[in-house]
Amino acid sequence: MKLRKLYTYYTITFVVFTLTVGILEWAGVLGRNGIGYAFMTLSVAVYAIIGIINRTSDPAEYYVAGRNVPSIYNGMATGSDWMSAASFISMAGILFVQGYNGLAYIMGWTGGYVLLALLLGPYLRKFGQYTIPDFLGSRFYGNGPRVVGIIAAILVSLTYLVAQLTGVGIIVSRFIHVDYNLGVFLGLAGVLVCSFLGGMKAVTWTQVAQYIILISAYLIPVVTLSVKLFAFPLPEFTYGYLLQRISVMENQINGQTVQTDIPADKLNPKIDAAKEAESRDIWKKRAEATAADLKDPAAALAAKKTALEAKVALLSSPEKIEAAKADLAAKLKGLEGAEAAVVQASLNELASPTSIAAAKEATEKALKGLPATPEAAKEAWEGKLKTEKGQSAPVKNYLALPIDSKTPGTDMLNFLGLIFCLMVGTAGLPHILTRYYTTPSVKQARSSVAWSLFFIFLLYFTAPAYAAFSRYTVLSTLVGSSIDSLPTWVTSWKIVGLFDVVDVNKDGIVQFADFVIKSSDFVVLATPEIAGLPFTITGLVMAGGLAAALSTADGLLLTIANALSHDLYYQIINPQASVKARIAISKTLLLVAAAIAAYLATFRSALIAETVAWAFSFAASSFFPILVLGVWWKRTTKEGAMAGLVVGLTIAIFYTLGNRFYGVDWLGVKSVASGVFGVPANFLVTIVVSMLTKAPAAEIQHLVESVRYPKGAFQGVDPSKAH
CATH class of the missing domain: 1.20.1730.10 (Sodium/glucose cotransporter)
Structure with missing residues (x-):
């Protein structure tokens, strides 16, 4: 008692x-x-x-x-x-x-x-x-x-x-x-x-x-x-409805035709299958480039160091900046879609003294962040390749059984x-x-x-x-939002290093493929913030x-x-x-x-x-x-x-x-x-x-x-x- x-x-x-x-x-x-x-x-x-x-x-x-x-x-x-x-x-x-x-x-x-x-x-x-x-x-x-x-x-x-x-x-x-x-x-x-x-x-x-x-x-x-x-306090009995919504939104992200009687306001009208495919394709190209680097880490590391040093030198020279702007503007005329967005982003870096200074600072930081040895580069790039391959793959259905067609059983x-x-x-x-x-x-x-x-x-x-409430909240609120107006919780948790939001196609909009989960350990701790509680x-x-x-x-x-x-x-x-x-x-x-x-x-x-x-x-x-x-x-x-x-x-x-x-x-x-x-x-x-x-x-x-x-x-x- x-x-x-x-x-x-x-x-x-x-x-x-x-x-x-x-x-x-x-x-x-x-x-x-x-x-x-x-x-x-x-x-x-x-x-x-x-x-x-x-x-x-x-x-x-x-x-x-x-x-x-x-x-x-x-x-x-x-x-x-x-x-x-x-x-x-x-x-x-x-x-x-x-x-x-x-x-x-x-x-x-x-x-x-x-x-x-x-x-x-x-x-x-x-x-x-x-x-x-x-x-x-x-x-x-x-x-x-x-x-x-x-x-x-x-x-x-x-x-x-x-x-x-x-x-x-x-x-x-x-x-x-x-x-x-x-x-x-x-x-x-x-x-x-x-x-x-x-x-x-x-x-x-x-x-x-x-x-x-x-x-x-x-x-x-x-x-x-x-x-x-749902106006009902037992989530164990309501999340089944969310599973249906999650499956529909996952299919939409993958570009699959979806017929559903779920009201549109319960889903996410901002999901753009074309943009999702574009982002996944960029991740795929990044994975191919990283795989190529891993064939000869020493040579790739030396090449990256040379390229970054050259970029720092360019950003330090007004004459080289003007020449680069002219080259990029000419190149932009023959491009469209994601490739044009990437070139335009490079051009934007050179648009003003402020953007040039920021680009130079970022490049110097990237140079300092290069692995010290080919062995360290190999280890880092293997992890990078795993992430890029994961981001380039279509979204796996949340309710899919544990069956792998590549290695049955x-x-x-x-x-x-x-x-x-x-x-x-x-x-x-x-x-x-x-x-x-x-x-x-x-x-x-x-x-x-x-x-x-x-x-x-x-x-x-x-x-x-x-897990279902958290995944639904991410799919319905984060996907399609503006990169420039991301909520404060994104910045806070990015600092901890558990996930990142990477605008790979430079369109200023968050795709699900941009949401890089480095560790699933963030979910429980971040869900109240994600849901706006x-x-x-x-x-x-x-x-x-x-x-x-x-x-x-x-x-x-x-x-x-x-x-x-x-x-x-x-x-x-x-x-x-x-x-x-x-x-x-x-x-x-x-x-x-x-x-x-x-x-x-x-x-x-x-x-x-x-x-x-x-x-x-x-x-x-x-x-x-x-x-x-x-x-x-x-x-x-x-x-x-x-x-x-x-x-x-x-x-x-x-x-x-x-x-x-x-x-x-x-x-x-x-x-x-x-x-x-x-x-x-x-x-x-x-x-x-x-x-x-x-x-x-x-x-x-x-x-x-x-x-x-x-x-x-x-x-x-x-x-x-x-x-």
Whole structure:
């Protein structure tokens, strides 16, 4: 009852704060920067206060929150822990870009909780330890399995943590206008105020508060849009109408004949199929030119440098400028369409002293921005070529099934493979599995899984609607608008580097082909601005995204620190270590892990959801098989588990890095689905090696049988006596 009152008051206070900010914005008292700072400051301050109140040095509270978290609150905390920056920021963005293909993330992540509830969650709680390596050490009677479990837990959690800090960097850099790298480290401070002070106890109660913010922030914008367009507050039931409109507008963009009874004012009369085709053709020519450059990057780089230097020299000479103007004017007479627009744009650069100065500045900037070496040029141009090819292709239908006519079956294989990896990866994530150690009983652990699924469902059920409303808004309002009168949100988000608007045919009008999506991570954060909603709602979304990223980062940092301090230092190196020393070491390692993850996040090597998918494949390939076999097959041996984990994880890491960065390709499977190779390998190796080695001792087999039953106390086994 006390907890219910506390979080009720907290929710009311948050609502009042949001309404107050909205009123101040409406009155003109609070600007955009002020709103961004207000939401960010309040969010971090609240989390810090909760962390300070719940600081502890008791090991049971630090590692498993005292095992007294009621199931509904553990469900909220797990939902917050689970719904990371990938769920909040990236999932709707992936659906925005990929359409039907993006549903793999929703089906995989929600389906994984079914596996977790049926196969692992309650049984790990019955075991009753602190960490997953604890389970491996006792179930597989030795420190060898514990050590490989520690290594796997760190790799999985660190990969996942990098994605969260990437999300933090994007949010902070956009809303308080600082450099992305600085945003990562500022956000890191928000993570540490909770996990550093109170361990799992502080993190749990902070995550409950963070869930309230993130789910409110996710639902309010899309509910507002649903009311605005349909006068109905349930977007999950109205976005189906938008899918029809989206399909019609996509067909119009592609120049296809469309017969529809949808009223014209619900579509976009400014869509110009001819202009869209013209823009795509220019992108195609750019792609051909870039492909030619890639045949000999060194020669192409030298030629570009020479051309830019010559242009700077031209723009510095009045005589050369006059001669160039005459040449361009003569050339213009024989051209029309897009080619004429390009020449006219060059002529406009030379029209006045102001335009000449601007052109010279831009050319000098381009010269400085050239890659330093042919190798760097090759890497940059490969990314450029990918963008140009994507922009030159017709718009893929939003509802198209994952079928690729060029390589039949490949897209469907990746679709199903990604679902598989996300499902089994969910059931193998150390920071999620540890949450079921925090409940008072096995019954509460089962109930906690159900509550977790409900709280996660609220967001995942809404994500497709969020993506549809956002895509419809872009198609119906941005396409056909004037380049010179683009809304302020375009400029703001271009600076962050997530997308760009490039007027390739120089007609001054935005075509859909001009809309360059560099990262789909902008969709959720930018949708309120795209739809013209008050900036207060954008600030609310920022607070929600920050809550999602920070809550997951807290849990991941604890997993890494505890794997090193509890599982490695206390269980293996120094079992006589005092409680004070163990927690001090945990806090020190937490800081080190946080700094390493923040440094890696500054590279921004992949999308948030892509990085998270890698973590899931690693978790699936390492933990899932040996945990399932450890609970459900008592013949599983120490040697089998160690061999299976090492082989499965090694294969997943090798294929992920090889496919993403070095061109390794097995059956056309993408790096995000590397677990389709790692998981079967782990199962196979574990089973074969277990059959070839001595069966576990009777005490261990009794342990396995006792863990499967929900009632009764588990007495544990001394590993030294179980050989």
